[in-house]
Amino acid sequence: MGARTVSIAVEDYRFAPAYELPSWPFVAPPELGSERVVRHPIVIVGAGPAGLTLACDLARRGVRALLLDEDDTVGVRGASSRGICYAQKSLEIFARLGIYERVAQKGITWSFGRTFSDRQEVYNFNLQTDSVSVQPPFINLQQFYIEWFLVERILELGLTELRWKNRVTQVTPLADGVRVEVDTPAGRYTIDADHLVDASGANSPIRTQLGIDAHPSRSTDRWCISDVRFKKPLPTERWTWVDAPFNEGRAVWQHLMGDGVWRIDYQMPEDCDTAHISKAEVAGARLRAQLGPGVEFEFVWIGPYGYRDHLLDDFRHGRILFIGDSAHVVSPFGARGGNSGIQDAANLGWKLALVAQGQAGDALLDTYDAERRPAAVENLRVTSRSARFLAPRTPAEHTLRRAVVALASRHAFARALVNTGRMSVANDYPAAPHLPEGARTVQNLPLRHLDGTPTTLMELLAEGTHCLGLWFAPDRAQAGAAADIAASLPLRLVAVGGDSALPTLQPDPRLARHFGEPPKGSLLVVRPDAYRAALLKDPTPASISAAVRTALAHR
Amino acid sequence: MITEPHIPDPDGFYAAWVGAHEGLTEAQSADFNARLVLLLANQCGDQAVLLACIAAASDSGDPSLPSPQESA
Numbered sequence: 001m002g003a004r005t006v007s008i009a010v011e012d013y014r015f016a017p018a019y020e021l022p023s024w025p026f027v028a029p030p031e032l033g034s035e036r037v038v039r040h041p042i043v044i045v046g047a048g049p050a051g052l053t054l055a056c057d058l059a060r061r062g063v064r065a066l067l068l069d070e071d072d073t074v075g076v077r078g079a080s081s082r083g084i085c086y087a088q089k090s091l092e093i094f095a096r097l098g099i100y101e102r103v104a105q106k107g108i109t110w111s112f113g114r115t116f117s118d119r120q121e122v123y124n125f126n127l128q129t130d131s132v133s134v135q136p137p138f139i140n141l142q143q144f145y146i147e148w149f150l151v152e153r154i155l156e157l158g159l160t161e162l163r164w165k166n167r168v169t170q171v172t173p174l175a176d177g178v179r180v181e182v183d184t185p186a187g188r189y190t191i192d193a194d195h196l197v198d199a200s201g202a203n204s205p206i207r208t209q210l211g212i213d214a215h216p217s218r219s220t221d222r223w224c225i226s227d228v229r230f231k232k233p234l235p236t237e238r239w240t241w242v243d244a245p246f247n248e249g250r251a252v253w254q255h256l257m258g259d260g261v262w263r264i265d266y267q268m269p270e271d272c273d274t275a276h277i278s279k280a281e282v283a284g285a286r287l288r289a290q291l292g293p294g295v296e297f298e299f300v301w302i303g304p305y306g307y308r309d310h311l312l313d314d315f316r317h318g319r320i321l322f323i324g325d326s327a328h329v330v331s332p333f334g335a336r337g338g339n340s341g342i343q344d345a346a347n348l349g350w351k352l353a354l355v356a357q358g359q360a361g362d363a364l365l366d367t368y369d370a371e372r373r374p375a376a377v378e379n380l381r382v383t384s385r386s387a388r389f390l391a392p393r394t395p396a397e398h399t400l401r402r403a404v405v406a407l408a409s410r411h412a413f414a415r416a417l418v419n420t421g422r423m424s425v426a427n428d429y430p431a432a433p434h435l436p437e438g439a440r441t442v443q444n445l446p447l448r449h450l451d452g453t454p455t456t457l458m459e460l461l462a463e464g465t466h467c468l469g470l471w472f473a474p475d476r477a478q479a480g481a482a483a484d485i486a487a488s489l490p491l492r493l494v495a496v497g498g499d500s501a502l503p504t505l506q507p508d509p510r511l512a513r514h515f516g517e518p519p520k521g522s523l524l525v526v527r528p529d530a531y532r533a534a535l536l537k538d539p540t541p542a543s544i545s546a547a548v549r550t551a552l553a554h555r
Numbered sequence: 556m557i558t559e560p561h562i563p564d565p566d567g568f569y570a571a572w573v574g575a576h577e578g579l580t581e582a583q584s585a586d587f588n589a590r591l592v593l594l595l596a597n598q599c600g601d602q603a604v605l606l607a608c609i610a611a612a613s614d615s616g617d618p619s620l621p622s623p624q625e626s627a
Contacts, residue, residue, distance in 0.1 A: 396585075403589030413597040 013284035014298045016229060021144060023073040024151070026165040029182075031189040040066045041356050043180060043193035045168050045206060047071070049083065049143065050324025050341035051199030052150035056097045057349030059157035061465045063356055066191075067154075068182060072164035074151065075144030082143035083338030084257050085238075089426035090342040091135035092444040092530065096458045099149040100135065106258045107141035113238035115420050118245050122408040123415040127423065132510050133443035134456050138238075138423070140257045143338065171196060171206050171320065178319050195352060195365075196320045199345070202310075204326035212317065214310035219331065221391040222268040224277045224304050226287060227261050230297035234262075240420035242390070242405055246289040251390050251420070261300050264290070267390065274304035307331040309384070311376055315344075315369040323348060328376035333386035333421035336379040343426065344372050350528035353465045354552065359490050363553040367434050375427035382422050389419035429531065434553040439531040445514060448506040455505075461528055466490040467548055468526040471539070472518050473498035473507070478539070485541040489548045490528075527551060556607035 031038050042058065044051045047069035055067045075082070086094070086103065094100040111128035114121055127137035154160045169188070170181035178196040182189055198206045207214060236256050244252040253265035266286055268277050276282060283302045291297065311328045315321060324341030348368045354360035392398045407414035426441035444458045460468055469491055471479065479493065479500035486493045497507035498520075505511075515524055515532070523539035525547050526532055533551040536543050562568050572591075576584050596605055 399582075399585045400589050402586055403593055406586075407590055407593055411594075411597075414593055417593070 011281075011284060011288065013280040015280070016298045016300050019075075019144070019300075021073050021075055022148060022151075024162065024164050026072060026185055027163070028186045029163055029166070029184065029189060031191055032184070032187050034189070037179075037190050037192050039177070039192040039194065041194045042066065042197065042352055043068065043178070043191065043195070044197045044199055045069075045180075046198070046200035046324075046326070047074075047147070047151070047162070047164075048199060048201055048324065048341070049146055049150070049338050050345045051197070052147055052154065053093065053097070053342045053345035054197060054199065054323065054349055054352075055160045055162075056099075056150050056154050056157070057093075057346055058353055059154055059159040060097055060462070061350065061353040062159065063353045064159045064161070066161045066163065066193075068163050068166040068168055068180075070165065070167035074147035075142075083146075083335065084140050084142060084255060084263050085335035085339070085424070086139050086141060086146065086342075087335060087339045087424040087426075088131065088133055088135050088137050088443070089424075089441055090339045091139060092133060092458055093342060093346045094146075095135060095444060095456070096462050096530075097150070097153060099146075099153050102149045103139055103141055103146065106145055107139040108236050108256045108258065109136045109139050110236050110238060110256075111137040112235075113240070113423075115418050116239065116241045117243055117405040117409065117418075118241075120409050122242070122405060123418040123420075131443065132445055132514050134446050134458075135444055138335075140255055140263075142257050142259075142261070145258060168200070168206065171209065173210075173318050173320065176319075194319065194356075197348070197352075198320060198322045198326045199324050199341075200326050202308075202325040202329045204322070206320070207312070207322065207326055210317065210320075212312060214312055216308055216310040216329075218308040219306060219387060219391070220270045221331075221387065222270055222272050222274065222277075222304065222306050224266045224268055224274075224283060224286075225301065226264045226266070226283050226299065227257070227301040228264060228287060228297050228299050229259075229261050230291060230295050232291055232295045242401075242418065242420060244290075247286060252290070253420075268304070270391075272304075274306075278302045278304045307387075309380055311380055312373075315373050315376075316365060321348060321365065321368060323372075327372070328380065330376075330379050330383040331387040333383050333390065334423050335421075336383055336424045339424040340372075340375060340379055340427075343375070344368075346529050347372050350465050354490060357465070359465075360552045361554065363434075363555055367432070367553050370432050370434070371429040371439070374430050378427055379424075386419050386421045434550055435533060436550065437534060439527070439533055442526050442530045442532050443514060444530070445508070445511055447508060447511065450504040450506060452506075457526070457530060460492070460494060461526070461530060464490075465528050466492045467528060467533070467551060469493040469539075469544060469548075470505075470515075470524040470526060471495045471498070471500070471502065472512075472522050472524070473520045474500045474502065474523075474539075475521075476500050478521070482539070482541045482544055485545045489545065490552070491544070491548050525551060556604050556611060558611075 042065040044067045055065050058065045094103055113125050115123040165185050167183045169183045172179040178193045180191050239254040241252040243249045247266050251267035255263045309330050315327045323344040330336050351364045392401050404417045408418050429439040431438040444456050447455050474495050479502050493502050495502040495504040523536045525534040534547045
């Protein structure tokens, strides 16, 4: 390592000018200096991707919330590392919230990944193959842009009170709510919340203060992130090396983000000096070895990281709900951190909305834990397997991995064992009393109304908070009989073909295939978060009502 | 998992297996065996059988040694 540092000492490495991130003003809250404790229906702590998605989701549903954040800007420590890959389900959520166009315009759309061992490609995948969504499988974009767009959208919707520089110092569970103590530059105040959502991140002070064990474990695997701009034309694909020749036989990640910035992650020796490996001249030498001579580059960010994981036993503690990193943290392989936080928020948003509006009972909030905790368990299992492939713990594990990589270059079957991360998916939800068949995601299919105007599944779910009853070729009498039921529930009936008085979509083979060719006359219940809850083969007013009430955890 | 005799020519298989290790260092032998396991596993293609084989192989038959459990 020392010899290499010396050999490149002649090169001068430049940093790009720092990003100018927006900041929002601190406004003294009305509760300051008041003796009266004001009660807020929904208080969200933390304006990261999960907290902001939840606030925006609620606002899109017409539900007010109070969002407290200790900072006054987006990103963490400036334009640093953090999440970069946004998966299709997250992008579909962004489409429903109204920020997808900005994300797509600023970000890098991709679906193809390649994995290399030394100089040889050993595995590739194309996520577009199974997609029927309007949104692509992935868009890469610096996390602070996502947060920025969400904040601006929240301000535009005008229903969320965003309080910057408001740090929660104490939460106290009450019988029917939560007492929240807040510190601000202008003093302290106290509020009560019907429900408190902790989206304050991996180091949640709320979790710590309540003494909730997150079962943390820390990996000894070490990485160095280099965010860098250069002119060498490379494909906008996800490239990973199990053992890169330009990183002393250790792993490397290479991904393009917005503004022509590449995220390159280098696996480091476990016992490395993290300050040393992130010096510009050391990171620069690695990059020079990768790009070859004559390619100009400038750094945007360099930083070491180690990863860890944790998982709460319960994502709901009475009136306190944990979303995103405060509930679960996994290793970064496969982009399952930020995406699952965004999807936690979208899972909880419609449930909190229906409870706040008196259309569902408290039991619906239990289903957040019943669905998102198994999703987190699955993400932890998947990412732990990737981490173990990437950082063998013993010489024997190195031997096994060497066998996989050696065979993968010659035999197709072994390529499936090369694991540099399994990309984030919208997790299935297990069968439960409120989900007798379990639930799986429904992609954002492009659709057409009968008159030819285009729409999408997300558009059909965008206004208000309702389940969608997609009715395949109903007859007029059948549909008419169900109209009263639909009006008394958060349910919107839409026909696909057939002859009824319902709003009707053109029949579409992609739609039918996506839903497993539902028989004529059957009705599919899609939840507000675009998860398929039930298929009724022979829908009647009573069975439709029962299916929706079950999905809403009515007792 | 089949534990009844299933290899048509056991002595021939053993001779070929041992023969393939001739001239290899200990590390090369370990690499060879790992590749062989993968190739055989793909022939089997039955997850339950593969896991049963891993469990059976974990039992060294020596009661003084621990029998490792499958981990995450």
